[in-house]
Amino acid sequence: MANEHQSCKLNIEGCNYKLTLVPSDDQCQGHNQTRSRSQRAVTNSNSEIAEILQELKTTSERYKKLEYKLTKDMKQLGKRVLRGARKLETMIKKQQTTDTRSGVKDCPQGFIVVDNWLSCYMISTFNTSMYEAREICLALGSDLVSLETSQEHHLLSYLVRNNPTNAGMPGWWTSGTFITATKQWMWTPGSDPRPVTYRMWAPKEPNEEHALDLLCLMMLRLDNLQWHDQLCTDHYNFICEKSLA
Numbered sequence: 001m002a003n004e005h006q007s008c009k010l011n012i013e014g015c016n017y018k019l020t021l022v023p024s025d026d027q028c029q030g031h032n033q034t035r036s037r038s039q040r041a042v043t044n045s046n047s048e049i050a051e052i053l054q055e056l057k058t059t060s061e062r063y064k065k066l067e068y069k070l071t072k073d074m075k076q077l078g079k080r081v082l083r084g085a086r087k088l089e090t091m092i093k094k095q096q097t098t099d100t101r102s103g104v105k106d107c108p109q110g111f112i113v114v115d116n117w118l119s120c121y122m123i124s125t126f127n128t129s130m131y132e133a134r135e136i137c138l139a140l141g142s143d144l145v146s147l148e149t150s151q152e153h154h155l156l157s158y159l160v161r162n163n164p165t166n167a168g169m170p171g172w173w174t175s176g177t178f179i180t181a182t183k184q185w186m187w188t189p190g191s192d193p194r195p196v197t198y199r200m201w202a203p204k205e206p207n208e209e210h211a212l213d214l215l216c217l218m219m220l221r222l223d224n225l226q227w228h229d230q231l232c233t234d235h236y237n238f239i240c241e242k243s244l245a
Helices: 025-093 130-139 150-161
Strands: 006-012 015-021 119-123 171-179 184-187 214-220 226-231 237-243
Touching: 119 150, 130 171, 130 237, 150 214, 171 226
Parallel strands: 171 237
Antiparallel strands: 006 015, 119 237, 171 184, 171 214, 214 226
């Protein structure tokens, strides 16, 4: 403790005196205890900081692994989607355009024919109600389209998107109809209604339980051509389908 003692000089009647202030044992003990508590607090703080840093490091490593896995999965998904899109594009490019090809002779003029496909289609360039759209399709020897499979939905979506004539059109009627007696959505081409089993409804659709007059199914452009239920008297474009089976 000698190096902690404080001293001063005092002159009394020409004599110099050196005074040294020595802390008492109680003071030294209190000082040591205070310093010991401070050291423990610092040690504890350092330990907590080290734990936090370790947790941050562990969390960072975990997120890096998740990011790597997500990136890898997205790349694989992108490759599958690209392969599917290329396959569909190749199919569309093989559209039959002359009456000498198989199937064309069975389709009305202006209908789109796709190789190895059991239907041909007409995508309208004008809008009308669902009822009038059906009458037009029937007059052409066809009926409103029934999107009964994922392949057919994506085929029609591709045809709609890749025809400049369809730019700006808000939506397209199908043959989908809500049957109130059975509370069931049905494809209703001609006299052969079939339940809607494959579904491509937009989020929060359909709404027929809350609005009993929304009884007709259409594809909405603003919702990536997913399905919506609408008033059958609303005016939209439409798609006719002629079966080749």
